[in-house]
Amino acid sequence: MRIVTVGDNCMDVYLGSGKAFPGGNPVNVAVYLKKLGADSSYIGWVGNDQYGDQMIEAVQGKGVDTTFLTKKDGKTAVTHVELIDNDRRFGDYDEGVMAQFTLTDEELEFIHTHQLVHAGIWGHVEWYYPLFKQKGLLTAFDFSDQLEHGLVKTLPAFVDYSFFSYLKDDEYIRGFLKDVKKQGSRVAVATLGENGAIAYDGNQFYQCGVLETDVVDTMGAGDSFISGFIYGTLQGQSIQKCLALGTKAAAKTIGYFGAW
16 A cells, blocks of 8 residues: 655644654555555655754654655744644744645655655645646545645545535535536545535435543654555445544544644
């Protein structure tokens, strides 16, 4: 099982304590997938600063292939985070060198040696998705909570597994996931925070509730859910089982500080 994640990374700096943890959706997904037993790679840029060194060391330390985790002149991306009742709230975001991120021909060739490629809405990777599909790759993409973003109207045609973040299971999100499916996605999934998750495959909706656990920090919960779902998918599991695997992975993540 070979999976590559591409695009944004950042250091999550917690206001108050000043502690910094490596993160960013593609980075987190690569690390979580490695924990689950997949062969994962990450492609992205960091700055030639202390945070860049910290990011590289941390990702390598988790066993993720960082052949194309590249240092560039400038600053590593930083997100300021505040914890309110153990729920993470994002503040200012400095994109740093990732603002100019592109892929080289060599990196594209490397990507094509994997089964599935995953990226997120802040990663500057969406332009490559038609090529990924042309090459026969399975594709996943995290749209986060940006349900009104322009990419929602164009990208699902090239995304097998589209992930979104919402608040509850209601008529709006069900209609929304149906629209995403109509555009071309195999499965459209929405995580719903404390209300679990829901998925739609064109035939029916699938639901999964959360697991009871002590919440320390919700950072990375959605990313770990995506990792569990993707892992189950590549194992040939049912959608219901994939939802359960994602939910189990998320429950572990919210039990400690930082994404991983």
